Amino acid sequence: MTTSTPARTEPTSSRNAQVETSGIKPGRISQALHAGILIGSVLLALGLLYVFGTVSLFPLLMLGAAIYLVVIYVVGRAIEGRRHGLDRFVTGLVTTFFLMALIPLLSVIWTVVSKGLARFDAEFFTWSMRGVLGEGGGAYHAIMGTLIITGITTLLSVPIGIFAAIYLVEYGQKGRLAKALTFFVDVMTGIPSIVAGLFAVALFTLFLGPGARMGIIGSVALMVLMIPVVVRSTEEMLRLVPNELREASYALGVPKWLTISKVVLPTAAAGIGTGVTLAIARVIGETAPLLVTVGTTTNLNVNPFDGRMQTLPVFAYYSYATPGIPREAFTERMWAAVLTLMLIVMTLNIIARLISKFFAPKTGR
């Protein structure tokens, strides 16, 4: 802060000098000085907090960032000129906010991984909770339930969603039906998930009477949540396909449905695949609709048409809400289940990236 240049003492002439030098060969803050300022700011913040008696991570980071921003601005301005000083300041500010956004994310990952690893073992992935009262046991039944129910949901939602999007983009033009469909899709994307669950319950009560619990009911509830997401993302991707490609195809004497299936869909395939994968990730962690439609069980049940099934989110919920004794066994299983769920979602995200990488139209340049 006290780097006094001749500029400081002679404001007018120095300004001219600075303009000249900054135009041609401005001074630069060396990397060493930059690192020094950074470390110095943090140390200063640490000292201040120590004096006032409360040293903890979050205030330290906030105070350190604030001190750093002030110092880098003043020093930058003195050495590099006004514009560069401001540039340093804004860069620092943006980085600070970026790091702040990362904090919750990283701390979630840290919490889940550190607590989940305790029971992230072979038994967890091969045992159900049948007959398990305290320690041991696993979530095999919940993992299977989640995979089956989400799988059915995906199998049913993806074709419906893609065909609806094709209708909207390629056939509906601006007709009444298309407008209505768009409106309902919009409404449905915002629907609270418990509403979807209760809807499925009400629907199946008509056929099966009250109190029925089955995997398929859960799938229907999740479909209500998933279809609009698939429609939306597919629609967006289809609209991105340039009209020129459709016209090129028509001009070759290719009928409309072949144009759609062989030109439009392949061109949009990467985006659609990504959208579908993210839609799966969206519904796989739903808890409320599964609580009311599928229920919970300690046994392995892989038949979605017969009785209750366990799923990972519900498993985690019950482990937390109604633990047995010893409580730690239940908490540990809960964290392991959450970790599993998180890994599944992460895998889906990676798959989505791979899809968009490998299926994207190649430019060859």
Add this chain to the structure above:
Amino acid sequence: MSKLIEVTDLDIYYGDFLAVENVSMTIEPKAITALIGPSGCGKSTFLRSLNRMHEVIPGAYCKGNVTMDGQNLYGKNVDPVSVRRRIGMVFQRPNPFPTMSIKENVLAGVKLNNTKISKSDANDLVESSLRGANLWEEVKDRLDQPGSGLSGGQQQRLCIARTIAIQPDVVLMDEPCSALDPISTLAIEDLMNELKNEYTIVIVTHNMQQAARVSDRTGFFNIAGTGKPGKLIEFDDTEKIFSNPANKATEDYVSGRFG
């Protein structure tokens, strides 16, 4: 192969908007017909109505008659898809299919229609079409690479190859050189001169020299003002249009004294 197209009293609409009014012309086989005129006068619109691409746009339709060798293209039980197979079209901006290789692009008309074709026939078709479009020598070693990896001029010739691979009777070109450099433009003009031995060719261009260089007949379209329909002002031998046009507006336009 090449066919004579006759247009009589054609009115072309976008919804309620009459874009082109009352066009009649005879497009000769084995010749190049050029369409010129100021922007917005309906050249593209007219061209697209010749192979029924116009009606692809929602709400667009036309009234009047277009016949090819006596057969009405807008007849009741004529399938627009089959019309487009016989009258190919090349667009202003090169538009190869981005998901397909060079070879697949040339074969697009066959493959997209699910037509069965033997491997050797396919290879022959690829080679003859690419040779026809003057592109074979440049791409023969990389047929399996994406078509969108070619230069703009090469892409446009690829699109021409794709069009002649479906063996149409007529080729329509809408400003095929407007995105190209002079050398690619010359290559495509040479190509048009060769193609005219086999095909009927109609080309829209903003380049007077190009129209004068390549075409046999020229049609001049004009528009009275914005919102008014475009009209065919004069249609005659290219030589006559550029040296001694009958209409004052045509003369002003071709001599550059226009607007």
